[in-house]
Each structure stands twice: as structure tokens, then as C-alpha cells.
Amino acid sequence: MYIRNGFFILENSSTYRFLLRKLLLSGVCFFFLLNVFAQKSIYFPPPPKDTSRKKKIEILKSDSLLFQTQELGKYRKLIGNVKLRHDNALMFCDSAVIDIDANYMTAFGKQVHIQKGDSVDVWGNFLEYFGDQKLGRLTGMCSMRDKTMILTTPELNYNTETDVGNYMSGGRIVNKETTITSAIGYYYHQKSEAVFYGDVVLKTPERTIYADSMRYNTDKEIAYFITKTTIIDKDSNIIVTNSGYYDTKNEKAFFGNNAVIKKGDASVKAENIDYDNKTKIAVAQGDVVYSDSSERTTILSNYVYSDENKSYVKAYKDPLMITVSEDEKDTMYLSADTLLTYKIAVEDSVLNNDTISSNDSIKILKAYYHMKMIQGEMSASADSMFYSEKDSIFKLYINPVMWMDSTQITGDSIYLYNTNKEISRVDIFGNAFIINLQDKDIYNQIKGKFMQAFISNKKIQKVEVDGNAESIYFIKDKGAYNGANKSTSAFITVSFEKDDVNRIKLTGTPEAEFTPMKKITPETFRLEGFKWYGDKQPLTKYDVIRDKSQYEKYIAGLPIKKVEVIEEKKEEEIKN
Numbered sequence: 333m334y335i336r337n338g339f340f341i342l343e344n345s346s347t348y349r350f351l352l353r354k355l356l357l358s359g360v361c362f363f364f365l366l367n368v369f370a371q372k373s374i375y376f377p378p379p380p381k382d383t384s385r386k387k388k389i390e391i392l393k394s395d396s397l398l399f400q401t402q403e404l405g406k407y408r409k410l411i412g413n414v415k416l417r418h419d420n421a422l423m424f425c426d427s428a429v430i431d432i433d434a435n436y437m438t439a440f441g442k443q444v445h446i447q448k449g450d451s452v453d454v455w456g457n458f459l460e461y462f463g464d465q466k467l468g469r470l471t472g473m474c475s476m477r478d479k480t481m482i483l484t485t486p487e488l489n490y491n492t493e494t495d496v497g498n499y500m501s502g503g504r505i506v507n508k509e510t511t512i513t514s515a516i517g518y519y520y521h522q523k524s525e526a527v528f529y530g531d532v533v534l535k536t537p538e539r540t541i542y543a544d545s546m547r548y549n550t551d552k553e554i555a556y557f558i559t560k561t562t563i564i565d566k567d568s569n570i571i572v573t574n575s576g577y578y579d580t581k582n583e584k585a586f587f588g589n590n591a592v593i594k595k596g597d598a599s600v601k602a603e604n605i606d607y608d609n610k611t612k613i614a615v616a617q618g619d620v621v622y623s624d625s626s627e628r629t630t631i632l633s634n635y636v637y638s639d640e641n642k643s644y645v646k647a648y649k650d651p652l653m654i655t656v657s658e659d660e661k662d663t664m665y666l667s668a669d670t671l672l673t674y675k676i677a678v679e680d681s682v683l684n685n686d687t688i689s690s691n692d693s694i695k696i697l698k699a700y701y702h703m704k705m706i707q708g709e710m711s712a713s714a715d716s717m718f719y720s721e722k723d724s725i726f727k728l729y730i731n732p733v734m735w736m737d738s739t740q741i742t743g744d745s746i747y748l749y750n751t752n753k754e755i756s757r758v759d760i761f762g763n764a765f766i767i768n769l770q771d772k773d774i775y776n777q778i779k780g781k782f783m784q785a786f787i788s789n790k791k792i793q794k795v796e797v798d799g800n801a802e803s804i805y806f807i808k809d810k811g812a813y814n815g816a817n818k819s820t821s822a823f824i825t826v827s828f829e830k831d832d833v834n835r836i837k838l839t840g841t842p843e844a845e846f847t848p849m850k851k852i853t854p855e856t857f858r859l860e861g862f863k864w865y866g867d868k869q870p871l872t873k874y875d876v877i878r879d880k881s882q883y884e885k886y887i888a889g890l891p892i893k894k895v896e897v898i899e900e901k902k903e904e905e906i907k908n
Contacts, residue, residue: 386435386463386464387418387419387463388418388432388435388463389416389417389418389430389435389437389461389463390416390417390418391408391410391416391430392415392416392417392422393413393414393415394410394411394412394413394414394415395411395412395413396410396411396412397409397410398410398411406431406432406433407429407430407431407432408429408430408432409427409428409429409430410427410428410429410430411426411427412426412427413426414426414427414428414439416428416430416437416439418461418463418466418492419466419492419493420448420449420492421446421447421448421466421492422446422447422448423439423444423445423446423447423459423461424443424444424445424447425439425440425441425443425444425445425459426440426441426442427439427440427441428440435462435463435464436460436461436462436463437459437460437461437463438458438459438460438461439458439459439461440457440458440459441457442457443455443456443457444456444457444458444459444470446459446468446490446492448492448495451478451479451495451521452476452477452478452495452521453476453477453478454468454470454474454475454476454477454488454490454497455470455473455474455475455476456470456471456472456473456474456475456488457470457471457472457473457474458470458471458472465491466491466492466493467489467490467491467492468489468490468491468492469487469488469489470487470488470489470490471486471487471488472486473486474486474487474488474499475488476488476490476497476519478521478524478550480507480524480550480551481505481506481507481519481524481526481550482505482506483497483499483503483504483505483517483519483526484503484504484506485499485501485502485503485504485517486499486501486502486503487499487500487501488503494520494522495520495521495522496518496519496520496521497518497519497521498516498517498518498519499516499517500515500516501515502514502515503517505517505519505526505548505550507548507550507553508553509536509537510534510535510536510548510553510580511534511535511536512526512528512532512533512534512535512546512548513531513532513533514528514529514530514531514532514533514546515529515530515531516528516529516530517529523549524549524550524551524552525547525548525549525550526547526548526549526550527545527546527547527548528543528545528546528547528548529544529545530544530545531544532544532545532546534546534548534555536580537566538565538566538583538609539563539564539565539566540563540564540565541555541561541562541563541564541578542561542562542563542564543557543559543560543561543562544559544560545558545559546558546559546561552579552581553579553580553581554577554578554579554580554581555577555578555580556576556577557573557574557575557576557577557578557587558575559574560572560573560574561573561574563578567595569593569594569595569596570592570593570594571585571587571591571592571593571594571607572591572592573587573588573589573591573592573605574588574589574590574591575587575588575589576588576589576591582610583608583609583610584606584607584608584609584610585606585607585608585609586604586605586606586607587604587605587607588603588604588605589603590602590603590619591603591604591605593605593607593614595640597624597625597626597627598622598623598624598625598626599622599623600614600616600620600621600622600623600636600638601616601619601620601621602616602617602618602619602620602621602636603617603618603619604616604617604618605617611639611641612639612640612641613637613638613639613640614636614637614638614640615635615636615637615638616635616636616638617634617635617636618634619634620632620633620634620635620636620647622636622638622645622647627655627695628655628656628657628658629653629654629655629656630653630654630655631645631647631651631652631653631654631671631673632651632652632653632654633647633648633649633650633651633652633671634648634649634650634651635647635648635649636648636651642674642675643673643674643675643693643695644672644673644674644675645671645672645673645674646670646671646672647670647671647672648669648670650667650878651667651668651670651671652665652666652667652876652877652878653665653666653667653671653697653699654666657753658753662707662708662753662754663707663873664705664706664707665705665706665707665873665876665877666699666703666704666705666717666876667699667702667703667704667705667876667877667878668699668700668701668702668703668704668716668717669700669701669702670698670699670700670701671697671698671699672696672697672698672699672700673695673696673697673698674695674696675693675694675695675696676693676694676696677693678693678694678722694720694721694722695720695721696718696719696720696721697717697718697719697720698716698717698718698719699716699717700715700716700717701715701716702715703715703716703717703728704870704875704876705717705726705870705876706870706871706872706873706875706876707755708790709736709737709790710734710735710736710755710790711734711735711869711870711871711875711876712726712728712732712733712734712735712746712748713732713733713868713870714728714729714730714731714732714733714746715729715730715731715732716728716729716730717729723749724749724750724751725747725748725749725750726747726748726750727745727746727747727748728745728746728747728748729745730745732744732745732746733865733868733869734746734748734758735869735870736787736790736791736792737791738768738769738770739766739767739768739769739792740766740767740768740769740864740865740866740869741758741760741764741765741766741785742760742763742764742765742767742863742865743760743761743762743763743764743765743783744761744762744763745760745761745762746758746759746760746761747759747760747761754790755787755790756786756787756788757784757785757786757787758784758785758787759782759783759784760782760783760784760785761782762781762782763779763781763861764779764780764781764782764783764797765777765778765779765859765861765862765863766778766779766783766785766795767862767864768833769864769866770806770813770832771813772854773854773855774806774813774854775804775858775862775864776803776804776805776806776833777802777803777804777805777858777859777862778795778797778801778802778803778824778826779797779800779801779802779803779859779860779861780797780798780799780800780801780802780824781798781799781800782797782798782799783795783796783797783798784796784798791828792828793827793828794825794826794827794828795824795825795826795828796823796824796825796826797823797824797825797826798822798823799822799823800820800822801820801821801822801823801824801838802818802819802820802824802859803817803818803819803820803824803826803836803859804816804817804818804857804858804859805817805826805833805836807846808832813849814848814849815846815847815848815849815852816846816847816849816852816857817836817844817845817846817847818844818845818846818847819836819838819842819843819844819845820842820843820844821838821839821840821841821842821843822839822840822841823838823839823840824836824837824838824839825837825839
């Protein structure tokens with residue numbers, strides 16, 4: 333035994349151990365005699381047992397032990413292969429100094445190691461340990477490990493009781509193929525959860541996630557979003573959300589609070605979006621805005637199901653489709669109970685079959701039950717509608733009605749042909765009927781089995797009727813009606829000029845009869861099957877829209893050029 337720098341130094345030898353035993357025995361005897369004397373003079377009952385007393389740091393092993401008593405307290409200095417224990421935590425280091433009274437220690441070494449059972453290991457170059465708080469503060473090359481993750485940071489706080497590690501000066505957690513960095517981080521081992529704050533970046537081989545705050549479960553490999561979060565995948569697709577989660581292992585996600593998904597030319601915005609990255613299926617609910625800039629089309633709805641692999645989009649709950657012409661001078665509004673769009677391979681012969689798209693594909697649009705549409709001065713309604721990009725024909729089925737200004741067209745089914753995205757021809761199949769309102773209760777009428785109406789500059793120029801053709805048209809002279817001409821024939825061709833009948837050509841055993849106005853009761857002068865649906869005609873876009881208040885912010889202007897749903901950011905800009 334010898335004295336160095338004020339410390340009594342005791343090394344491992346039999347002589348020194350013998351002297352130490354003698355010294356301790358003498359001290360015990362001294363304190364025993366002192367206690368006996370005190371008892372003879374005055375009696376003090378023993379203090380009650382302190383059940384709240386904190387456990388002291390225990391010395392299990394050391395090559396050298398130095399101890400010193402100063403005014404500030406009792407100290408122990410340990411050098412070489414130091415092993416300590418506090419409660420159920422083991423600590424290993426090259427050297428340590430323990431303040432016995434404060435239950436505090438500092439530890440040094442290339443690797444200061446805290447071992448909590450067989451589940452948690454913590455390392456650093458320097459350790460301050462507060463025994464009463466069971467709190468360790470490590471600096472240097474710090475790390476924390478369990479079975480699910482590795483945490484690294486320059487400075488680490490670790491609680492040996494709660495198994496919570498946290499950093500305040502930047503750190504990183506690696507969980508299999510997932511790496512998360514942040515300015516501040518907390519890891520809760522018992523829950524296998526981490527919470528990150530400040531410049532949070534989560535990276536996987538498939539995507540990068542940026543956020544100000546984030547929660548992550550290292551066991552389930554799920555990231556939980558608690559602030560505005562931006563997700564960019566390897567194909568530069570972008571997701572923006574303010575809440576939700578992303579299951580990185582199963583690639584399933586939920587995005588809430590006005591989330592946006594943008595993939596190429598298509599994007600969807602909604603209150604909530606469920607997304608499966610493996611199947612590429614998304615379900616959006618609440619104030620949904622689906623937009624495809626390449627198609628110049630926007631769908632507003634309260635429920636949208638989409639399948640990216642099939643280019644399949646199905647909208648429910650008051651859906652509205654808005655399509656803007658290329659010159660942005662005309663906009664089509666279309667509503668129905670259900671709107672469905674998808675693409676089909678060109679080689680498929682059955683267009684009504686929902687098949688997977690190919691590189692050479694055509695777009696299909698279906699609208700069914702209570703369909704309404706309006707485009708400029710043209711409007712229509714039907715039970716259902718079918719459109720194929722292959723022939724650019726809108727096919728209206730079951731009680732279809734079409735209006736152009738004051739002209740009404742009805743039949744068993746109606747086909748609208750598009751040329752340069754404008755109606756150029758209308759084919760009416762079965763019970764074809766065209767009615768043109770001339771004046772109060774005065775209607776020009778044409779009917780037959782099959783009818784074709786040719787349109788130019790959004791006006792009917794000519795009508796051809798094939799089979800059981802009949803017509804009634806009123807004749808004006810000097811601004812006044814003087815009678816009506818009623819005719820029948822196998823074929824009728826009617827030419828128009830400025831919405832008025834200009835010429836009628838009858839072919840195939842024609843019959844015609846002129847009736848003066850004084851012999852006509854206009855309200856009863858009708859062809860069989862006459863029905864006027866003027867009260868059902870959509871006159872503006874608002875007559876097509878079911879939930880006007882919901883969509884007002886999107887349709888206030890006419891035409892709609894585009895619906896902005898996301899502010900695009902490049903990954904480099906987000907990083908900066």
C-alpha cells in the first residue's frame with residue numbers, strides 16, 4: 333500500500349490484503365467500543381429502515397483500487413478491466429472514478445460499455461453515470477443496440493431503468509434496410525419505438541421520406557407520420573401527407589389529413605388515402621381530387637378506388653369528371669352514381685372486359701346510373717354511358733336524352749361521335765326523335781327508326797331519317813306562322829340554317845299535308861311518342877353537379893384549366 337496524489341493505493345498482493353484486513357478489523361473494533369460508550373451515556377433508537385434508499389454503484393472487478401476521503405466526499409478510483417454493477421445494469425470500462433456519497437461516477441476507455449441483460453448494449457468513449465437517476469450520459473463514438481436496431485450518435489443519454497436512449501445533437505438509427513437520421517431522437521427499447529425531431533430523413537432502397545417529426549417501430553418496421561411528410565420513391569413519384577403511417581416491410585400505408593399522391597401525370601388528393609405499394613392499389617376517401625394532366629381530366633368525388641397496374645380508376649359518392657379541351661376554350665362536365673376509367677390492350681376484341689393495359693392501349697370511360705353531362709351548348713342525360721378512345725364515341729344507353737340549344741334528341745340509344753374533341757355526328761337507334769322548340773308550344777319534330785344528325789360549329793346542319801320517317805315543321809312567313817307541314821316517307825333528309833328548317837327531302841312513297849295555323853292547336857299537334865324534357869335539361873355546369881357546395885372551389889371558374897393538387901418538389905430541393 334502506498335499514497336499517490338492523495339489517494340491510498342492498494343494493489344493485488346497477499347501482503348497488502350493482510351494489512352487491509354488488519355486495518356478494517358481495527359476500525360470495526362474502534363467503532364464497536366465507541367458505540368458501547370455512547371450507549372452507556374445516552375440511548376438513541378435506531379433510525380427506521382429507509383425503504384426508498386437508492387441502490388449504490390457496486391464494484392465487481394478492477395486491477396487497481398484507489399480510495400480517498402475529502403471534504404467533498406468519498407471517492408474510489410478504479411484502473412484496469414473495470415466491471416461495475418448498478419441494479420440490473422453492468423458497466424465495463426478501462427478506468428472509473430466513483431463518488432460514493434453522490435452515487436455518481438465517470439468512466440473512461442476506448443469502449444465504455446453498459447450491458448442491460450442480454451437485450452441492450454450501449455457504448456461510448458466517456459460516461460457520466462448518475463446512480464440515483466439511473467441515467468448515463470455518454471460522449472464520443474456512442475451507440476445503442478438491441479435485436480432490432482443500431483443507434484449511433486456523438487452524444488447519448490441512456491436510462492438503465494426505462495431502457496430509453498436519446499440524442500440531442502444528431503444521430504442515426506439503422507433497422508435492417510431502413511436508415512433514419514434526425515437532429516433529435518428518442519429510442520424506447522421496451523416498446524421497440526423511436527421518435528425523431530428535426531430534419532428527419534428515412535431511407536430505404538425504394539424511397540426516401542422527409543419530415544420534421546416522425547415515430548418509427550423497429551420491430552414492425554412501421555413509420556408513423558405526425559407532421560407534414562414528403563415521400564419520394566426511386567421513380568420520382570411523390571407523396572405528401574400530414575398524418576398516417578407507412579409499413580416499410582409490407583409496403584402498405586395510410587395517409588391522412590389532405591394527403592397527395594403524384595405519379596407521373598396523375599395525382600390524387602384526399603382527406604384519407606389507403607395505399608398498397610405491392611399491388612399499386614389506392615383507396616381515397618373524402619373530398620377526393622383525381623387529376624391526369626396528360627388527359628386534361630380531373631375527377632372530383634368522395635370515394636375513389638384506383639389500380640395503377642391497370643390504369644383503373646373507379647369513383648363513387650357523387651363523382652364529377654371535368655375534361656378541358658386542348659385550346660382551353662371548352663370544358664366537359666360529367667356526373668353519375670359511378671365513374672369508371674381504365675385502359676385496355678389494343679389487341680383485346682371485347683372492349684367491355686376489364687383487362688390489364690399494355691404499352692399500346694386505349695382508354696375506356698364508363699358512367700352509370702343517372703348520368704348527366706354538359707359541354708358548351710350540348711348536354712345529355714341517360715341511365716349509363718360508355719366511351720372508347722378507339723373510336724371516340726360516347727354511347728348513351730337507357731332513356732338517353734341529348735340537347736343542343738333548343739333542340740332535343742331521344743331514342744333507345746344515342747351515339748355521339750367526336751372529331752377533334754367536338755361532337756360532329758349523332759346516331760340515334762330505335763324510336764329516334766328530334767324536337768326543336770320554335771316558340772311557345774310550337775315544336776318542329778322528326779322521328780323514325782334510325783336517325784343521323786350532322787353537326788358543325790356546334791349546330792345541327794342536317795338530319796337523315798331511315799325507316800318510318802315522319803316530320804312536322806312549322807312554316808313562317810314575314811315573321812308569323814301560317815301553318816305546318818306534316819309528312820311521312822321511308823327516308824327523310826332535313827337541312828337546317830340558323831336552327832330553322834331550310835329544306836326537307838322525302839324519299840320512298842312520300843306523303844305530305846299542309847295545315848293552316850287556324851286549324852292547328854299547337855299544344856296537341858304532335859307526332860306519336862312526343863315527349864319534351866325541357867325541365868330536365870342541364871343548362872349550366874351546376875345542373876350536372878350533385879353536391880354544388882362541395883365542388884364550388886374547383887368549378888367556380890369556366891373553363892377549368894387545371895386543378896392544382898400538389899406543389900412539385902425535386903428531391904434536391906427537399907434536401908436543401
